[in-house]
Amino acid sequence: MNTRTKAKPAASQNAAPDGAPRIMTGAQIVVEALREQGVSVMFGYPGGAVLPIYDALYGQDAIRHILVRHEQGAGHAAEGYARSTGQCGVALVTSGPGATNMVTPITDALMDSIPMVVITGQVPTHLIGTDAFQECDTTGITRSCAKHNYLVTDVNQLARIMHEAFYVATAGRPGPVVIDIPKDIQFATGQYIGKAGITKPTYVPQRTPKAEAIKAAADLMTRASRPIFYTGGGVINSGPRAAEKLRELQALTGFPVTSTLMGLGAFPASHPDWLGMLGMHGSFEANNAMHDCDLMICVGARFDDRVTGRIDAFSPDSKKIHIDIDASSINKIVRVDVPVVADCAEALDALITEIKALKRKMPDLSAWRSQIEGWRARRCFAYKNSTDVIKPQYAVERLYALTKDRKTYITTEVGQHQMWAAQFYHFEEPNRWMTSGGLGTMGYGLPAAVGVQAAHPDALVIDIAGEASIQMMMQELSTAVQHKLPVKVFILNNEWMGMVRQWQELLHGERYSHSYSESLPDFVMLAKALGGHGIRCDKPDELDAKILEMIDHPGPVLFDCRVERAENCLPMIPSGSAHNQMILGEITGNEIGEAGRKLV
Amino acid sequence: MSDASMKPGAGPKSAYFLSHSDEAVERRTLAVLVDNEPGVLARVVGLFSGRGYNIDSLTVAEVDASQHRSRITIVTQGTPHILEQIEAQLLRIVPVAEVIDITNSKSGIERELALVKVAGTGEKRVEALRIAEIFRARVIDTTNESFIFETTGASEKLTQFIDLMRPLGLVEVSRTGVLSIQRGKEKG
Numbered sequence: 001m002n003t004r005t006k007a008k009p010a011a012s013q014n015a016a017p018d019g020a021p022r023i024m025t026g027a028q029i030v031v032e033a034l035r036e037q038g039v040s041v042m043f044g045y046p047g048g049a050v051l052p053i054y055d056a057l058y059g060q061d062a063i064r065h066i067l068v069r070h071e072q073g074a075g076h077a078a079e080g081y082a083r084s085t086g087q088c089g090v091a092l093v094t095s096g097p098g099a100t101n102m103v104t105p106i107t108d109a110l111m112d113s114i115p116m117v118v119i120t121g122q123v124p125t126h127l128i129g130t131d132a133f134q135e136c137d138t139t140g141i142t143r144s145c146a147k148h149n150y151l152v153t154d155v156n157q158l159a160r161i162m163h164e165a166f167y168v169a170t171a172g173r174p175g176p177v178v179i180d181i182p183k184d185i186q187f188a189t190g191q192y193i194g195k196a197g198i199t200k201p202t203y204v205p206q207r208t209p210k211a212e213a214i215k216a217a218a219d220l221m222t223r224a225s226r227p228i229f230y231t232g233g234g235v236i237n238s239g240p241r242a243a244e245k246l247r248e249l250q251a252l253t254g255f256p257v258t259s260t261l262m263g264l265g266a267f268p269a270s271h272p273d274w275l276g277m278l279g280m281h282g283s284f285e286a287n288n289a290m291h292d293c294d295l296m297i298c299v300g301a302r303f304d305d306r307v308t309g310r311i312d313a314f315s316p317d318s319k320k321i322h323i324d325i326d327a328s329s330i331n332k333i334v335r336v337d338v339p340v341v342a343d344c345a346e347a348l349d350a351l352i353t354e355i356k357a358l359k360r361k362m363p364d365l366s367a368w369r370s371q372i373e374g375w376r377a378r379r380c381f382a383y384k385n386s387t388d389v390i391k392p393q394y395a396v397e398r399l400y401a402l403t404k405d406r407k408t409y410i411t412t413e414v415g416q417h418q419m420w421a422a423q424f425y426h427f428e429e430p431n432r433w434m435t436s437g438g439l440g441t442m443g444y445g446l447p448a449a450v451g452v453q454a455a456h457p458d459a460l461v462i463d464i465a466g467e468a469s470i471q472m473m474m475q476e477l478s479t480a481v482q483h484k485l486p487v488k489v490f491i492l493n494n495e496w497m498g499m500v501r502q503w504q505e506l507l508h509g510e511r512y513s514h515s516y517s518e519s520l521p522d523f524v525m526l527a528k529a530l531g532g533h534g535i536r537c538d539k540p541d542e543l544d545a546k547i548l549e550m551i552d553h554p555g556p557v558l559f560d561c562r563v564e565r566a567e568n569c570l571p572m573i574p575s576g577s578a579h580n581q582m583i584l585g586e587i588t589g590n591e592i593g594e595a596g597r598k599l600v
Numbered sequence: 601m602s603d604a605s606m607k608p609g610a611g612p613k614s615a616y617f618l619s620h621s622d623e624a625v626e627r628r629t630l631a632v633l634v635d636n637e638p639g640v641l642a643r644v645v646g647l648f649s650g651r652g653y654n655i656d657s658l659t660v661a662e663v664d665a666s667q668h669r670s671r672i673t674i675v676t677q678g679t680p681h682i683l684e685q686i687e688a689q690l691l692r693i694v695p696v697a698e699v700i701d702i703t704n705s706k707s708g709i710e711r712e713l714a715l716v717k718v719a720g721t722g723e724k725r726v727e728a729l730r731i732a733e734i735f736r737a738r739v740i741d742t743t744n745e746s747f748i749f750e751t752t753g754a755s756e757k758l759t760q761f762i763d764l765m766r767p768l769g770l771v772e773v774s775r776t777g778v779l780s781i782q783r784g785k786e787k788g
Contacts, residue, residue: 139638139639140639140642143639143642143643143646144646144650147694148694148695149639151638151639153638168694200694200695201697202634202635202694202695202696202697203694203695326692327688327691327692328685328688328689328691328692330688331681331684331685332685332688
């Protein structure tokens with residue numbers, strides 16, 4: 001038995017009915033541990049160093065394996081699965097290139113705090129370090145991009161490591177964990193132990209908030225005159241209870257709510273106190289409210305540079321409360337007055353109890369509300385529509401209107417279309433919105449949609465894409481066809497790498513260096529070639545009918561929506577500017593100063 | 601859109617310019633207690649290189665075999681803001697059990713050991729021996745033309761000793777880096 005685990009697993013789980021230890025091969029241990037962890041779907045790609053595990057998967061039906069077309073697709077699919085279910089995603093890939101192709105999704109999951117367990121094959125133990133065929137130093141390569149990783153050197157430790165990996169991936173701030181298993185370990189026989197009691201004593205996140213912190217926060221909240229909730233992906237990661245508690249606390253206080261890209265859906269977009277997303281392409285009212293507030297309650301967000309803009313001009317006159325389960329997020333970018341290290345749901349629940357117990361009259365927010373209404377009246381997302389050409393904003397608006405009453409999940413790629421999706425598609429519930437926020441990974445959306453659809457076979461799953469992003473992972477449409485996952489890819493095709501083009505217009509004197517795709521695939525024919533259905537639309541008056549055709553098609557669809565080519569994504573806080581310095585109308589080219597030009 | 605709306609004195613800073621120029625850089629010794637598992641040192645060192653923190657010295661050894669516990673002592677520098685981040689980021693590493701700020705603990709003791717090779721003859725050789733006595737450095741190897749001194753103490757004392765040896769024929773220095781522990785009967 002390993003001495004590092006806190007409690008010894010119950011004997012019954014580790015023994016066969018006759019009391020004998022459960023002896024099996026390493027490969028069987030992997031599959032048994034996945035089954036015991038409740039994994040019903042996993043994503044992977046076989047290869048030499050994982051063949052024993054694939055052999056153990058053969059003929060069993062407890063775990064559905066989705067065969068992807070590229071290992072990166074397996075990683076993003078596991079992320080999509082995880083974000084839409086709240087459960088840990090699982091991917092299985094081989095050694096060498098299988099592992100290196102996983103580096104992007106692992107980093108993506110780390111940045112966006114997605115629970116994921118990645119199993120990689122490794123060359124046999126005696127070949128490690130010899131530059132063997134398809135060998136790479138997987139634990140070395142993934143050390144800085146995974147939350148934690150393991151190289152298994154003893155088959156008798158394998159079951160414990162598998163269970164510990166699930167604990168580490170899901171406990172506290174979630175993240176990706178890599179388990180590298182040499183091929184000889186997969187063949188060797190050893191003892192299986194159950195998951196009961198297996199944790200990591202050196203990793204015990206603080207879930208419940210300190211009473212003093214909650215008292216201080218509640219005191220500020222009952223005295224604020226210009227308060228705002230600034231919520232993030234942590235509210236989603238914490239689970240549905242956190243979103244419920246956020247709504248309860250908001251109802252109790254009446255404070256307006258904004259959210260980061262990652263947090264969309266935690267608070268209903270139809271609520272009158274919803275300000276929309278904040279940040280670089282957020283709403284005018286959300287950003288100005290952040291700038292002018294006197295109390296900011298940050299819940300599960302991390303003051304990312306897309307959100308804060310110019311840091312020394314960030315919300316200059318506010319007191320700040322920051323709830324985060326990761327203590328290192330607190331005071332990292334912005335100094336806060338009341339740090340609350342805790343799980344979001346626990347902290348929000350404690351705040352509700354504390355504020356009720358105070359029995360104070362909540363402050364009058366009418367002046368603040370009317371100030372916010374003034375900002376809202378600017379209608380920052382207004383755009384000039386056209387009867388000749390489809391505006392990308394209009395396309396997302398129509399997509400929203402025609403899908404909002406269904407059980408719809410939205411994923412995105414990265415770029416202008418992602419921001420338009422965030423601005424014009426509205427979410428009422430958590431776990432319905434999957435996007436690559438921190439790493440900004442083009443190619444995320446389609447495989448993520450595959451993962452979401454695998455978790456929710458009856459739901460409508462749409463990847464809002466750009467024609468450039470989709471080409472990074474478009475082979476995964478073949479995965480969707482094979483596994484009968486009817487994902488819809490809604491491409492806002494403007495023939496440009498739109499966000500690159502926009503920045504070149506803004507920053508580089510309209511010198512459009514290598515941002516135009518001279519040659520694009522015929523997406524309708526491409527869809528057919530991959531076994532899906534293709535639809536093209538370039539007329540605004542045909543859009544609705546064709547979107548309905550997409551929804552009604554029983555299989556995967558590539559929708560080539562030809563949109564206005566030079567449309568800019570606005571409003572925008574230019575790099576190096578403050579929240580109250582948004583560009584609302586047209587870009588002139590003089591928005592960004594010298595310092596801002598050097599930023600990303 | 602003008603800078604007039606900025607707070608007075610604000611420079612063109614963003615999230616990328618987090619240097620708090622008004623904060624002085626401080627030196628700090630941290631004891632990091634970790635599970636002695638493969639790669640744990642790489643995780644700790646990788647954190648420093650990956651996030652752009654400094655390491656002035658680093659020592660590591662297993663201190664409790666039965667509990668697989670190792671102790672890493674790191675001397676680092678940074679503004680108070682950065683130092684706070686370093687501690688928080690260290691605690692985020694899964695096999696890190698504890699981080700002790702030795703510098704800010706009243707009972708912290710820091711020691712370092714140095715091996716110092718000095719070659720010379722005549723008056724310089726005599727002078728080297730005399731200074732070594734003052735510093736309570738031990739001679740652990742001698743030839744007709746050289747000494748190796750072993751000396752322990754605070755890092756500043758070691759540096760002072762080495763500086764004094766420089767004109768007397770200093771050949772080579774090997775230092776352990778700082779070790780630390782706390783006074784009294786309590787643990788860490």
